[in-house]
Amino acid sequence: MRAPLTVLLACLALPAAADSLRDHALTLFEPLPDRIDTVAGHPVTPEQVDLGRMLYFDPRISDTGQFACATCHNPATGGDSNRDTSIGHAWQTGPQNAPTIFNATLNSARFWQGWAEDLPATGDSLLQVGAERTGTPERMVATLASMPAYVDAFTRTFPDDADPVTFANATTALESFIATLVTPAPFDAWLKGEDSALSPQAREGLALFIDKGCATCHQGVNLGGNSYHPFRVIRTPGTEGQPESIQCFSVVEDDGTQYLFRAGTLRNITLTSPYFSEGSVRSLPLAIQIMGRTQLGTDLSDEETDRIAAFLESLEGTPPPITLPVLPRESALTPAPLPPLREE
Amino acid sequence: MRAPLTVLLACLALPAAADSLRDHALTLFEPLPDRIDTVAGHPVTPEQVDLGRMLYFDPRISDTGQFACATCHNPATGGDSNRDTSIGHAWQTGPQNAPTIFNATLNSARFWQGWAEDLPATGDSLLQVGAERTGTPERMVATLASMPAYVDAFTRTFPDDADPVTFANATTALESFIATLVTPAPFDAWLKGEDSALSPQAREGLALFIDKGCATCHQGVNLGGNSYHPFRVIRTPGTEGQPESIQCFSVVEDDGTQYLFRAGTLRNITLTSPYFSEGSVRSLPLAIQIMGRTQLGTDLSDEETDRIAAFLESLEGTPPPITLPVLPRESALTPAPLPPLREE
Numbered sequence: 001m002r003a004p005l006t007v008l009l010a011c012l013a014l015p016a017a018a019d020s021l022r023d024h025a026l027t028l029f030e031p032l033p034d035r036i037d038t039v040a041g042h043p044v045t046p047e048q049v050d051l052g053r054m055l056y057f058d059p060r061i062s063d064t065g066q067f068a069c070a071t072c073h074n075p076a077t078g079g080d081s082n083r084d085t086s087i088g089h090a091w092q093t094g095p096q097n098a099p100t101i102f103n104a105t106l107n108s109a110r111f112w113q114g115w116a117e118d119l120p121a122t123g124d125s126l127l128q129v130g131a132e133r134t135g136t137p138e139r140m141v142a143t144l145a146s147m148p149a150y151v152d153a154f155t156r157t158f159p160d161d162a163d164p165v166t167f168a169n170a171t172t173a174l175e176s177f178i179a180t181l182v183t184p185a186p187f188d189a190w191l192k193g194e195d196s197a198l199s200p201q202a203r204e205g206l207a208l209f210i211d212k213g214c215a216t217c218h219q220g221v222n223l224g225g226n227s228y229h230p231f232r233v234i235r236t237p238g239t240e241g242q243p244e245s246i247q248c249f250s251v252v253e254d255d256g257t258q259y260l261f262r263a264g265t266l267r268n269i270t271l272t273s274p275y276f277s278e279g280s281v282r283s284l285p286l287a288i289q290i291m292g293r294t295q296l297g298t299d300l301s302d303e304e305t306d307r308i309a310a311f312l313e314s315l316e317g318t319p320p321p322i323t324l325p326v327l328p329r330e331s332a333l334t335p336a337p338l339p340p341l342r343e344e
Numbered sequence: 345m346r347a348p349l350t351v352l353l354a355c356l357a358l359p360a361a362a363d364s365l366r367d368h369a370l371t372l373f374e375p376l377p378d379r380i381d382t383v384a385g386h387p388v389t390p391e392q393v394d395l396g397r398m399l400y401f402d403p404r405i406s407d408t409g410q411f412a413c414a415t416c417h418n419p420a421t422g423g424d425s426n427r428d429t430s431i432g433h434a435w436q437t438g439p440q441n442a443p444t445i446f447n448a449t450l451n452s453a454r455f456w457q458g459w460a461e462d463l464p465a466t467g468d469s470l471l472q473v474g475a476e477r478t479g480t481p482e483r484m485v486a487t488l489a490s491m492p493a494y495v496d497a498f499t500r501t502f503p504d505d506a507d508p509v510t511f512a513n514a515t516t517a518l519e520s521f522i523a524t525l526v527t528p529a530p531f532d533a534w535l536k537g538e539d540s541a542l543s544p545q546a547r548e549g550l551a552l553f554i555d556k557g558c559a560t561c562h563q564g565v566n567l568g569g570n571s572y573h574p575f576r577v578i579r580t581p582g583t584e585g586q587p588e589s590i591q592c593f594s595v596v597e598d599d600g601t602q603y604l605f606r607a608g609t610l611r612n613i614t615l616t617s618p619y620f621s622e623g624s625v626r627s628l629p630l631a632i633q634i635m636g637r638t639q640l641g642t643d644l645s646d647e648e649t650d651r652i653a654a655f656l657e658s659l660e661g662t663p664p665p666i667t668l669p670v671l672p673r674e675s676a677l678t679p680a681p682l683p684p685l686r687e688e
C-alpha cells in the first residue's frame with residue numbers, strides 16, 4: 001500500500017509548492033485581462049474596433065501603397081515581422097526591430113529607446129511614428145477621405161464629429177483594434193490557479209527567472225514593456241565584415257539616455273525572433289544567455305537556460321481569430337501610390 | 345382602372361425583355377460555379393485549402409521575408425495590389441500589374457502576355473513564377489521544411505507522400521485555396537433569373553457591351569481571362585518625362601506574339617484599378633473608352649461609357665470571409681531573411 005500513499009503525498013505536496021511559487025509570482029506578474037475596455041483614456045467601441053481593423057490591414061495608407069501596419073506587425077506570425085530591422089518608406093531599413101503588436105496596449109513604456117519616454121504616452125504619438133515610417137499622416141487622411149465607404153465608417157464610428165476623417169480618429173480606431181489583440185497563455189491560466197497549465201520544467205524555469213533576477217526588469221502583466229535599462233551592442237574582434245547587428249553584446253558604461261533600452265515584453269517571445277532592439281539574435285537560448293551575461297553578470301548553464309526557455313514557452317498565447325477586412329474601394333480622388341523611391 | 349393595367353403590362357413586358365437579353369447573355373457568359381471541386385486536375389480537399397491559406401499569407405516564403413502572395417494579390421483590396429506594377433525581390437518593380445486572384449482558377453489563359461501559352465497550363469508553372477518573383481522555390485521549401493508545424497500540415501494534407509514538403513505539394517495546396525476565392529456578383533444572380541439584380545442602366549450597359557463587341561474578347565465565366573489579342577502601348581508626343589506606363593494607347597501592327605495581351609477578367613474590375621497589363625490607367629471610364637478606341641475603332645460617348653460602367657459594377661462580387669491563419673513558428677533551422685538587396 002505504499003504506492004498510493006506516495007501518490008497522495010505527491011498530490012498534497014505539489015499544490016502547496018505551486019501555491020507558494022504562485023503567491024510569489026503574483027507579487028511580480030499579473031494575468032492578462034479578459035478584455036480591455038478603455039485604451040489611452042477612451043472607451044473601446046465595436047465600431048472603432050471594426051474601423052481599426054480596416055486601417056490596420058490597408059496598405060493604401062502608406063505612400064507606396066505597399067505597407068500596412070500588418071506588414072511590420074503581422075498577426076499571422078506573432079504580431080511582429082520576422083526581419084531583423086523593418087523596411088519602410090523608400091526601402092530604407094530602419095535601425096530597429098518591429099515589436100509585437102500583441103498585448104501592446106498594456107505596455108506602459110513604448111518603443112525600444114529611452115527617448116520615447118519624453119513623448120506623451122498616448123497612442124497618437126505612436127501611430128504618428130508608425131504612419132511616418134511609410135508615409136505622411138496628411139496623405140493618409142487624404143487617401144481615407146477619398147473613399148466614400150471609409151467616410152461612412154468614420155461617420156458611423158464618430159457620429160458627433162462634423163469632420164470625422166482625421167488622423168486622431170484613425171489613431172483612436174487603431175488603438176481600439178489593437179486593444180483586442182490580447183493573447184491569453186498557459187502562464188495566465190496557471191497564475192489563475194490551473195496547476196497543470198505549467199509543466200514541472202516550466203515551473204522550475206519560472207523559479208529561476210525570479211531567483212536570477214530577470215523579473216527585476218521583465219515584470220508586470222507583459223513581463224516587460226514597462227521600464228528602460230542600459231544595454232548596448234559593442235563591436236568585438238573577429239566579426240569584421242558582418243553586419244554590426246550580429247555582433248556580440250556586453251554591458252558598457254551607461255553613458256546617456258541614448259543607450260537606454262526598453263526591456264521588451266516576453267509574451268509570445270517564442271514567436272518574435274529575431275531578438276533585441278536590433279533584431280540581431282535569432283536563437284532564444286542565446287538571447288537568454290546574453291541577458292544573463294550582460295544584465296546580470298552571470299553565465300547561465302545550458303540546463304538553466306533550457307528551463308527558463310521552457311517557462312518562456314508558457315507565455316505563447318492564442319490571439320483572437322481575425323477576419324481579413326474587405327476594404328473600401330478607391331475613387332477618382334484617391335492619390336495614386338508613389339513610385340518606390342530609394343534612399344541613395 | 346388604367347393604372348393597374350399599366351403596371352400589369354410593365355410587369356409582363358420587363359421579364360420578356362430581360363429574358364431575351366438573358367438568353368443572349370447566356371450564350372456568351374456563364375454564372376460562377378457555387379464551388380470549385382477540382383483544380384489543375386486534382387480534387388480540392390479541406391486540408392489543402394487550410395494549408396494553402398497558410399502559405400498564401402506567409403511572407404517567410406520570400407527571400408527577404410517581406411512578400412507573401414497576399415502582398416501582391418491582396419484579398420482585402422480586390423485580390424490584386426493597388427500599385428501600377430508590382431515590387432518584388434531586390435525591390436525591382438516588374439513590368440506588369442498584378443492581376444486579381446479572385447476567380448483566377450477559372451482563367452484558361454494565364455498571365456498578361458502570350459508567352460505564357462507555351463507553359464503548361466497548370467498552377468505549377470504559375471506559382472513557380474510567383475515564388476520566383478520574390479525568392480526561389482528551393483529556399484521556400486527549405487523554409488517550410490524547417491518548421492515542424494508546417495511539416496505536420498503537409499503530412500496531414502498529403503498522407504501518401506514519404507517526403508510531403510515539396511514545391512509541387514505547396515502549389516497544389518495554394519491552388520486549392522485559390523479555388524475557394526470565387527466572388528458571386530449581382531450579374532450571376534441575374535444570369536440565374538433574378539431580374540432585380542441588375543438596374544435598368546446596368547442592363548442597357550450589358551446590351552451595349554454585347555452590341556459594341558466587347559464580349560468578343562471578354563466572354564466566358566470570367567468575362568475575359570481566356571484569350572490573347574494585340575494591344576500595345578506607344579510613346580506619344582508631349583508625354584516625355586512621364587513614366588512610359590502612363591502614356592497613351594493605340595492599336596499598332598501586330599508584329600509578333602510579344603505584343604499579344606490577355607483580355608483580363610472583368611469580374612471585380614471596380615476593385616482592380618489600375619488597369620491594363622502595365623497598370624497605366626486608374627480610371628475605369630477612361631479604360632473603357634481606350635478599349636472602344638483601340639480594340640473596336642469606335643469612340644464611345646460619355647453616356648455609353650457610363651452604362652457600360654454600370655454593367656461592370658454588377659460584376660463586383662463578394663469574396664468568402666477569410667480568417668487570417670496563425671502560422672507555424674520558426675525553428676533554429678529556418679533560414680534568416682536576406683537583406684533587402686537592391687538592383688543597382
Ligand code: HEC
Nearest residue numbers: 067069072086087088096097098099104107110111112130
Ligand atoms: C515599416 C515597418 C512598420 C510599419 C509599417 C509600422 N510599424 Fe509600428 N513599429 C515599427 C518599429 C520598428 C517599431 C519600434 C520603434 C521603436 O522602438 O523606436 C514600431 C513600434 C510600434 C508600436 C509600439 C509597440 C510597443 O511595443 O509599445 C506600436 C503600437 C505600433 N508600432 C503600431 C503601428 C501601427 C498601428 C502601424 C500602422 C499605422 C504601424 N505600427 C506601422 C515598425 C513599423
Ligand code: HEC
Nearest residue numbers: 213214217229231261262263264275276277287291292295
Ligand atoms: C537590468 C535589466 C534586465 C534584466 C535583469 C534582464 N533583462 Fe532581458 N532585456 C532587458 C532589456 C533592456 C532588453 C532589450 C534590449 C534591446 O533589445 O535593446 C531585454 C531583452 C530581452 C529579450 C529579448 C526581447 C525581444 O523581444 O527581443 C529576452 C528574451 C530577455 N530580455 C530575457 C531575459 C532573461 C531570461 C533574463 C534573465 C536571465 C533577463 N532578460 C534579464 C533588460 C533586462
Ligand code: HEC
Nearest residue numbers: 411413416430431432440441442443448451454455456474
Ligand atoms: C511581387 C508581386 C507578386 C507576388 C509576391 C506574387 N505574385 Fe502572382 N502575379 C504577380 C504578377 C505581376 C502577375 C502577372 C504576371 C504576368 O502576367 O506575366 C502574377 C500572376 C499570378 C497568377 C496568374 C493569375 C491569372 O490571372 O491567371 C497567379 C495564379 C498568381 N500570380 C499567384 C500567386 C501566388 C500563389 C503567389 C505566392 C506564391 C504569388 N502569385 C506571388 C505578382 C506577384
Ligand code: HEC
Nearest residue numbers: 557558561573575605606607608619620621631635636639
Ligand atoms: C479585340 C479584343 C478586345 C475587345 C474587343 C475589347 N477588349 Fe478589353 N481588353 C483586351 C485586352 C487584350 C486587354 C488587356 C490589355 C492589356 O492590359 O495589356 C483588355 C483589357 C480591358 C480592361 C482592363 C482590364 C484590367 O484588369 O486591367 C477593361 C476594363 C476592358 N478591357 C474593357 C473592355 C470594354 C468595355 C470593351 C468594349 C468597349 C472591351 N474591353 C473590348 C481585349 C479586348
Ligand SMILES: [Ca+2]
Nearest residue numbers: 272273274275
Ligand atoms: Ca523581435
Ligand SMILES: [Ca+2]
Nearest residue numbers: 616617618619
Ligand atoms: Ca489591375
